[in-house]
Amino acid sequence: MRALIFIGFILFFMIAPFFIGTSADTFSGAGPFESLSPAHPLGTDYLGRDMLFEVLRAGSVTMFICAAATLLSLASGLTCAVLTSALPTIPGTILARGMDALNSIPSLIIAFVLIAAFGSTTSSLIIIITVVEFTRAYRSLKAPVIQIFAEPFVELSRIRGEGFVYLVTRDIWPNIRPYAAVELVNRFVACLMFLSALSLLGIGIQPPTTDWGTLIKLNATGLLLDSAAPLIPGIFILIASLLALLAASDASRKLEFSKS
């Protein structure tokens, strides 16, 4: 149920821009940093645009990048976790140490270097966030994967001569699913935070396209003028994270149930 609320939240923001009539570059006639009013329920931004529409438009970009980066990083993290446990010792160790090395480089430095090389388009941002986050997904999924590989039933499958595909799809995957669900939600929050941080630093999404981080940066001057505009995107980031944590509690309950 809680997971459904969370998924509904993401989907809502993904499709929201299609219902907004005005485009980002039309002039609305309102002054900059107006306070909340019936005409502009969330006030206006630094150019006098309606803040609600801006937040919805930015939310679509944010949610799309976060969801894509989350799924990619979880998939690649899980694949690496399974590979390091299933491969023979030497290649497995090389892969594991490689992941550790990647994990030990500060994430912002990786992001700076990659953005300098590939620019900050939507697709390159997805890849960059994936590169930073998948080692973390790998690290937290590695422990349960190792544990499942040590279970007697996996040992028995190996003795019976079951192939690698069977081990992964039948023995590992159904039993790792609850862990993966929790990790998926955690990764989503981390991706959201990282994307917002990049945008706030000015190296993430570039105007005129905006995400919530960019919105905070662009409206930062509003703080001096007593406006709510810079806070509103932050509040949405907060709501998204809290809903994700609620969904995580759902997933972790499933985990406990499957264990008992």
Added chain:
Amino acid sequence: MKPDSSERQHTAEAANVLEVKDLSAVISNSAASARRIEKLCMALKPGTLSTMIGPSGVGKTSLCLALMGWLRPNVRIVSGEVLFGTRPLLQMHQRQKQALWGREILYIPQSSATALAAPRNVVGQISEFAGDTAQERSERRKLLQAAFQRLEIPGFDEDRYPHQYSGGQLQRILISTVFCATPRLIILDEPTTALHPDLKTSVIEAIKARVREIGAAALVISHELPFFAEFSDQTIDLSASVPPAVKPRSVRPAAPLVGESRAAFKPQPMLTEPPRLAVGGLCIKAPSGRPLVRNVAFQVRPGACLGIVGPSGAGKTTILRSLLGQHGDAKGTIEVDGQRIPLHHSRRTVEQKRQLEYVPQSVKLHLNPALSVDYLIRRRLRQAGHDHSIDAVVDALEKVLLPADYRSKRSAELSGGECQRLGIALALASHPALLLLDEVTASLDPVNANVVADILDRHRASGSMAMLLVSHQPEIVARLASDVLELRDGQVVHPVRDNHAPSASREDVAGSVIYRESEPRQCVL
């Protein structure tokens, strides 16, 4: 530790340690089915040993955990109360219960293989009680050392880890906690299933003496009634508290084990036939260098069954594991149908691996909890190249007397006995050349054990399959095995010299004996 002894003495004489009044509970083992326990009454007096019996799958373990205040998610107490001393246990707060567990109430779990933490050494984790002072800790270590001697567990000073002990030794290690704590209530869940019969008596006597000494009440969950009846002061029969409508499906009544005529279906294998399994000069060392198995040699013919017996820790399971290729540093030869197969499983081909099928001591741990019974059986049928329709699956289940609607269940929904039977069904479904059975009946009640033995006997007699049976239960060995190999400290002892033994001298080491099926049946125990 904390309550002073005079006060305890007083309460101990005055009241029951545990009193259960009209307890009704619902124990669900899957979404669809639930079992009810109704109007259960019992009182445990200090210094006594009580036995709780009941058919397999009725929920004995869940109930006993509920009695000490730990409700598994599938257990619901409907009415009634449980008094620990004079305090109502069910209404207590979690914190109060936690203060009791481990100190006042001691639970010794059934599955000794999973009860101990693998990465910690055994003595350390057993003698550790939260909140002990340094002095108390050293006292406990001394008590534990005495307990290890009393229960004949080796290696107290060696800092051994759980995997370095055999199943029977681990079980005794768990029991040894009784000797280093002073609880008022001890719940032992099937404490003797993995033990050699001689040891069983001494272990139970030791527990009983300890219970008297500290004035505790002990509750033993078991299905070996004839054995425990002798030792226990009272017997609580759970089947009396189970309403007949939902009584677990009673398995086909079978004739008693001992004294049954079994001459009819013992085909004498022809001596000219090549052995299905031939093992020669098998030596296995533990990673520490301690020899586990020394120069063991034997042969099994198709349709025959070799029983491997011996005290716990003698290397019985080690031999099975080495046949399965789990000991890469084993030395010797393993031949199946005259074909020599590599000693480590990673060097065996898939066909070589599938010639052997293994039924472990606890099938439950060896089943993937995420897969349904239907899938598991079907996969094995398909791998063996047999018909894998629904009918074939139902047929495979019926062979082990499990109802057809168990197809959709998962291993977590089955009781221990049902899991063992399922394990045999799975092994038979892949039509192996050689079936390895590791204490398959150890955790079953006599009725179930009988059923399992029946099933195995029928398949041994009918097929060309050879069986290797590791057991410490003399009845099962006598019933199934056409030959017996006795081990002690990793060596074959008490060799029954065989007249036809071909060139035993070829194996140049003393103690290696080749058994032949023409040998008169005997059971060395």
